[in-house]
Amino acid sequence: MQGKTRSSCEIIYQNACQVIPGGVNSPVRNFSDVEVSPLIVDRAIGDTIYDADSNTYIDYCTSWGALILGHSPDPVVKVLEKQLKQGTSFGISTSYEYEIAKKIVELVPSVEKVRFVSTGTEATMTAIRLARGYTKKPLIIKFQGNYHGHHDALLVQSGSSVSYLNPEATSQGVLPSSIQETITLPYNDKKALDDFFASEKKDDVAAVIIEPIAGNMGVIPAKHAFLQALKECSKKHNFLLIFDEVISGFRVGLEGAQGYYGILPDLTCFGKIVGGGLPAALIGGKAEVMDLLAPIGEVFQAGTLSGNPLAMRAGLATLKVLERDGIYEELEEKTRVITDPIREELKNTPHSIHSIGSMFSIFWNVKNPQNKTDLAHLDMDLFKQYFQFLLKKGIYIPQSPFETSFVSLAHSRENLQYTRDVILEFIKLKK
Ligand SMILES: Cc1ncc(COP(=O)(O)O)c(C=O)c1O
Structure with a gap:
């Protein structure tokens, strides 16, 4: 389990830096914020990844939450093996697109129709365009610390790794004119919401995305x-309420966060789990709104690989496993092997842990935050030490304090208990 010298990883990374900016195809993979040379994965199975130096790590990133069944689960591998011999992409329709769409419409009460895309970024971008097309209004409200992908209109005061780049604003290259119709408000702050909807802009809102x-x-x-207030506002001020469930969709239950809260949005964006580890995401919602998409309606959206058969079959195989009795209870019970003792251990410290279903994260030097402002005093250095301590012990968690750790069905009890013990050891060391 113990990490060894990662010489092959370092060599591959240094070579990659010659031809790929920062050596990575998504910034957070660079590990520079935690001052560790990045992992280079060779392969993974179940709950374990193997790096290019044959070190093993119990994986709590699980491709940023996409792999709820763990790495290379049999039901997904089986359908992929079949499909690989039958063609990987046609650019025209297959029955699998219909099958998974039907399954999602059956499972998620707010969804009557879906359109598949390849990434969560495309899903939220399309949802915004659809909302503006439907309402014929310009403004979008998003919340500080929420991340909806990397398209211009929503790259404002985002969470995830953008927080490191520029916590206040956006990315270079985004024109002020692209974000002048994006309003950002604090998360979970009803007063700020009420203040906005008392302003003169209150009836110019096309969508609130959260x-x-x-x-x-x-x-x-x-x-x-807070969600209830948003729902009521959406009715009163005629805007579309968009739930970005790219992470929470099929993670906290078959109906996602909307099922958990019993509050139905007008549009939902799903990603990650719906692709079963392959690139797929979707926008879903009321038929009346969805039918505004081309070719029926005049809101344009398209994609070369959208709904490709590999992702559709992997996603469908994943959803079929998730439909089995007791799966979400099992996921939560596994997660609590880690979270319950840690919650107890953190009680009389300045730190805290949040968990829901199979998601959890520890906030170093912050007690039970409700929004981004509450994270102002997050101890980044302590997070870095925590990350490095776990990595040395063969445990890989997402390399940013703004990300979430995920437990999958493949996590073994033995590895969960080992992880719990290592985290408890770290907490005791820092007391
Ligand atoms: C909530 C949320 N929405 C959208 C996205 C963007 O998805 P993608 O990285 O597939 O473009 C992410 C990515 O992590 C996300 O967490």
């Missing part, structure tokens, strides 16, 4: 009353 269970500033679930 992560109902935020997973990009650590795990911070929305307050029920």
